[in-house]
Amino acid sequence: MNLGIINKKRMPVDAKHHIFEEITYQVDGLKVRGLLMLPNENVKRIVVYLRGGKGQVGKVRTGRLMQFADAETLVFGPYYRGNNGSEGKDEFYGADLHDVTEAVRILHQLYPDCAIHMVGFSRGGLQGLLTFQDLPVSSYIIWGGVSDIYLMYEERIDLRGMLKRMVGHPRKQADAYHERDAIAQITASSPPILIVHGGQDQQVGIHNAYYLADQLDKIGTTYRTFYQMEEGHVPRPFALTNTLSCVKQWMMDVETGNIKSHKSSK
Template identity: 80%
Template sequence: MDFINKKRMPVESKYHIFDEVTYKGEDLHVRGLLMTPRENVRRIVIYLRGGKGQVGKVRTSRLMQFADKHTLVFGPYYRGNNGSEGKDEFYGSDLNDVTEAIRILHQIYPDIAIHMIGFSRGGLQGLLTFQNLPVSSYIIWGGVSDINLMYEERIDLRGMLKRMVGHPKKDAEAYQQRNAISQITETSPPILIVHGGKDKQVGIHNAYYLAEQLDKIGATYRTYYQMSEGHVPKPFALKDTLEAIKQWMKDVEQDTLKEQYNNNK
């Protein structure tokens, strides 16, 4: 199991090599952007993009936010986007484009910690996949935690949701298949919830709802709220957010998270 093809990207970087890679997602050829350290890989970050089509697409600058010189970062485009075959199903078969990429990277780097980061639309993309993968943790950042909440708050997206998923009442089964909370257990990998209090694209009630459900389940999680920030934090706040995410990954890797969690209960 490996990537089928690698195309070197014209990105100048002292510590990383950028490739657009192609791999199999079921019977389709799908693509993603791979940022590989020139030195030894000590951490892997999977960035799950938000948006659809060209809105929120994977960019080199976004991947570079999560890296140091020993961190590999990969961002799947999802099927139907940026040269990938197939059709984006919005939390349907496109979930396989996440799981297959992680399985490939885990086989190449079997002893390296893998952290998933789901931003905006990618939040639910990750929640629906992280439990059954060889990952150390999941970070949901400004992320959708429930597709029904998305339908309720984003009136401007209802037409798209009706086309791609259906109506919540008429197509209840399709919405239930996208219910991530029901799949999370007490033993699921730990979750960091990051959200801005003034987020208008994905309201902070998505974060509150997720935290409430994780409490009921007994899952391990931590929250990082910036109440004065929107969907994307302002530069000074963004620096704090990235530091919090990297500290979280370090705590998970050093196995101090559960001790901190139990002390704070």
């Protein structure tokens, strides 16, 4: 049984503990692609990386996936429909969300005993917030991520033209924006969330993180924050090491039941 995977292509990546494959899987009748980093050892943890950007900007790269890996961690990054050879059209938080949910379900079927952690970076932040609560995942990490579609429209004047083309205007196409309101779908029983953000982020302002944390407080969702106030959208190398240590410690804490409090900030 292929569980939705219809093609695998070995990628020429030299990695000590993993092989890389570009896989094609079926979603809504479309052939959607993604990059899979498969460990040589038994799989004990799965990380699903949700890319930022659109098209070639922010595309899934091997280096990004390798950040989250160890010898027993599988990492997968969906390209989203309409990107990098995937069929269909990117709808920017529309039906492309199915590319995320189907990937997670396939991985869960293949490795039912493994913890699954979703990581949403930049645009992928909202991609994850709109899907994680209904999936068999252990936690969600939103990293430099968009948390609110309305904030995105207000903040990124340079992206308004694209948002109007792909989603519409917040007032004229109110239903489309309401469907993309992730906060309204999160509950107190949603999987725990780690919020990672840089204080100098010029692409996705840190108020996205503050707003999300404030809303999670009101909802009662378990979360933790990790703010690096001197860093931008992507941390500098020395700060990136600390970020990745925090993310991996979070995954371990979730898996061992050490996420105790409703709010725990770092």
